[in-house]
Amino acid sequence: MQHLLAKVAKGQKTSKDLTWEEAKQAMRLMIEGTATPAQIGAFLTAMRFKSESVTELAAFTATARQYVPPVPVRSGLGVVDVPVYAGKRETFHAILPAAIVAAAAGAVLLLHGVDGPPDRLGISSVLKLLGIPVDMTAKSVGAELEKKGFAYLDLALYHPPVSRFLEMRQELGVRNFFHPVARMLNPARATSQVIGLSHPPYFEKTIEALRMLSCPRALVIRGVEGDPELSIGNSTRLLELKDERITPFTFQPKDAGLSMATFREMAGFPVEQREREADLIKRLLANEIQGGQRDWVLLNAAMLLYAAGKGTSITGNLGAARSALESGLAKAKLAELVAVAGSSAGHAPKVGISA
Known part of the structure; x- marks a missing residue:
């Protein structure tokens, strides 16, 4: 998490967006509780200042979906x-x-x-x-x-x-x-x-x-x-x-x-x-x-x-x-x-x- 934090929290001109895989890793660390509360708070705040990219938002969502099974509905129910x-x-x-x-x-x-x-x-x-x-x-x-x-x-x-x-x-x-x-x-x-x-x-x-x-x-x-x-x-x-x-x-x-x-x-x-x-x-x-x-x-x-x-x-x-x-x-x-x-x-x- 330290590496990911360093990438997004360097500052307004030097912060960089996470790749798809890095964003997925960050989400896993947070959901699984591997990241500490301090790291999570810092990461969320840093992302707020940097502003999330489309890729980051999509990767965060795709990863969050993997932790729970979908609601079972019949295909074609609409x-x-x-x-x-x-x-x-x-x-x-x-x-x-x-x-x-x-x-x-x-x-x-x-x-x-x-x-x-x-x-x-x-x-x-x-x-x-x-x-x-x-x-x-x-x-x-x-x-x-x-x-x-x-x-x-x-x-x-x-x-x-x-x-x-x-x-x-x-x-x-x-x-x-x-x-x-x-x-x-x-x-x-x-x-x-x-x-x-x-x-x-x-x-x-x-x-x-x-x-x-x-x-x-x-x-x-x-x-x-x-x-x-x-x-x-x-x-x-x-x-x-x-x-x-x-x-x-x-x-x-x-x-x-x-x-x-x-x-x-x-x-x-x-x-x-x-x-x-x-x-x-x-x-x-x-x-x-x-x-x-x-x-x-x-x-x-x-x-x-x-x-x-x-x-x-x-x-x-x-x-x-x-x-x-x-x-x-x-x-x-x-x-x-x-x-x-x-x-x-x-x-x-x-x-x-x-x-």
């Missing part, structure tokens, strides 16, 4: 990978009801994340209030995807080392490269990934790293508060990867025939009022709410359906999303997700780590 790690301060989790609407319309979606930091409302706490399980093993998640088209995987149970390194943001005071790595981890090895980011330096790098990892299809979104959400109150920048080709574009609500919403219609709730968000989502899925909140959910459900290979555009899937909501299928899907046998939940086996 899973869409949806990482939800950001947590919310200002807005509600539109991606959650959007994913349930999209699942009701035929998409298969795996959401994965961690409990949010103390000052942000994490999606898992809202899922718990809705009655959707958040502690399933990878095997159970695979069965849930096959049967219901929607599941949530807790990274702390699935890949404890990566989860632990995410928590180091609280210790170091700054984010580290495990944040994009967790988003690219793709536990089910889905053929389509939808990744939201707020930190500008990772925007182009993430889509390039996904291409290097041979991802068949992906949308990388400058999402609302870092979640994979199109905004209903502003334009959204996206990068699309399809057949090894990267295409940038900007999406506006008017592109889908929707009115621009105000921030008030996107607003969320304080952490201590998370029950209010769960209630809002229930009412949205029951089609009891009209206006900007509903439009925001429908817009992102259409985006997820597009990522699932339905139709040829985001706008073209808006009708299917609206139909799933108005017909009662979305409300029924929520009820189906809540009805989980007690034996299906459990803890995934943990990977040891000493740092």
Whole structure:
């Protein structure tokens, strides 16, 4: 680790990027606990100052994937990978009801994340209030995807080392490269990934790293508060990867025939009022709410359906999303997700780590 540290921490003008093999070695040393806590902290900080290369991000992700088996899913199921790690301060989790609407319309979606930091409302706490399980093993998640088209995987149970390194943001005071790595981890090895980011330096790098990892299809979104959400109150920048080709574009609500919403219609709730968000989502899925909140959910459900290979555009899937909501299928899907046998939940086996 000393050799790798020396290479990346020499200074602004003399630091060098790691090769593919060196980056893999660094990740192995950290995950296996061979590197000391001091070395890990120094390495993460040095990489933060140097800025990770595309090759480094791809190699870190490829190596992290090797330490846990993928979520078992049938080939051809068409899973869409949806990482939800950001947590919310200002807005509600539109991606959650959007994913349930999209699942009701035929998409298969795996959401994965961690409990949010103390000052942000994490999606898992809202899922718990809705009655959707958040502690399933990878095997159970695979069965849930096959049967219901929607599941949530807790990274702390699935890949404890990566989860632990995410928590180091609280210790170091700054984010580290495990944040994009967790988003690219793709536990089910889905053929389509939808990744939201707020930190500008990772925007182009993430889509390039996904291409290097041979991802068949992906949308990388400058999402609302870092979640994979199109905004209903502003334009959204996206990068699309399809057949090894990267295409940038900007999406506006008017592109889908929707009115621009105000921030008030996107607003969320304080952490201590998370029950209010769960209630809002229930009412949205029951089609009891009209206006900007509903439009925001429908817009992102259409985006997820597009990522699932339905139709040829985001706008073209808006009708299917609206139909799933108005017909009662979305409300029924929520009820189906809540009805989980007690034996299906459990803890995934943990990977040891000493740092």
